[in-house]
Amino acid sequence: MDSATRPVFESLLSASSRKGSEFLVLVDPDRVSPDKVTDFADSCAQAGVDAFLVGGSLTFSGRLDELISSIKKAAGLPVILFPGNAYQISREADAILFLSMLTCRNADFLVGEHVKAAPLIHRWSLEVIPTAYLLVESGPLTSVQFVTQSLPLPRGKIDLAVAHALAGKYMGMKLIFLEAGSGARYAVPHEMVEAVSSATALPVVVGGGIRTAEEAGRLARAGAKFVVVGNALEECKELSLLEEISSAVHFLER
Numbered sequence: 001m002d003s004a005t006r007p008v009f010e011s012l013l014s015a016s017s018r019k020g021s022e023f024l025v026l027v028d029p030d031r032v033s034p035d036k037v038t039d040f041a042d043s044c045a046q047a048g049v050d051a052f053l054v055g056g057s058l059t060f061s062g063r064l065d066e067l068i069s070s071i072k073k074a075a076g077l078p079v080i081l082f083p084g085n086a087y088q089i090s091r092e093a094d095a096i097l098f099l100s101m102l103t104c105r106n107a108d109f110l111v112g113e114h115v116k117a118a119p120l121i122h123r124w125s126l127e128v129i130p131t132a133y134l135l136v137e138s139g140p141l142t143s144v145q146f147v148t149q150s151l152p153l154p155r156g157k158i159d160l161a162v163a164h165a166l167a168g169k170y171m172g173m174k175l176i177f178l179e180a181g182s183g184a185r186y187a188v189p190h191e192m193v194e195a196v197s198s199a200t201a202l203p204v205v206v207g208g209g210i211r212t213a214e215e216a217g218r219l220a221r222a223g224a225k226f227v228v229v230g231n232a233l234e235e236c237k238e239l240s241l242l243e244e245i246s247s248a249v250h251f252l253e254r
């Protein structure tokens with residue numbers, strides 16, 4: 001199977017072992033419209049971004065299909081759904097992070113939303129990436145924490161993070177997502193990324209509050225296979241920030 005026909009997850013993973021880590025850009029459908037996303041998506045492709053995540057804790061735009069089509073057309077890169085609930089799914093996407101929030105004790109975010117979304121995912125044959133989603137303490141309350149009512153893992157309790165990640169592994173998850181929350185004051189500690197990645201031997205995604213190339217590079221070197229940046233790129237439209245983060249995340253290519 002060549003890379004053009006390989007499933008998205010497998011293909012990104014195999015590229016990450018060559019580059020160090022993969023750079024994922026988060027687009028929030030409520031903050032970026034399909035008409036405005038084109039130039040940004042094109043800049044991302046030029047800077048070496050590997051794929052896009054699309055989603056948010058809530059979305060009201062009603063233009064998810066259109067947004068995803070515009071990104072794919074402009075960037076020619078995979079778009080992966082990163083849904084906050086069962087309504088954030090689209091047949092235009094290439095894959096979906098099937099997120100079970102293991103830090104949450106509210107069954108809706110562990111399995112309930114999943115049951116609502118599963119029939120459409122099946123009908124559209126979307127590629128599913130089973131993901132253990134772990135919220136990590138990151139300063140003031142974030143939207144994801146408020147909406148899900150999940151307690152975050154304390155930043156210093158690495159053993160607790162590892163226990164949750166291992167539980168995810170034993171449930172059959174293929175990916176561990178360490179999430180500080182969009183716009184978080186503090187990103188996930190690199191020691192936590194290192195411990196979870198080494199204990200589970202599963203690929204780790206890290207996101208939330210990453211604003212600089214230095215931070216992105218540190219997390220990539222700590223073992224994150226995927227580094228997600230959203231807010232910082234929306235706030236700073238400079239191509240140079242995209243390029244710097246891309247270079248830091250792809251540290252094996254430098």
Ligand code: 1GP
Pocket residue numbers: 026179180181182183184206207208209210228229230231232
């Ligand atoms: C949020 O991890 C993502 O779910 C990205 O967060 O917007 O803070 O980069 P930022």
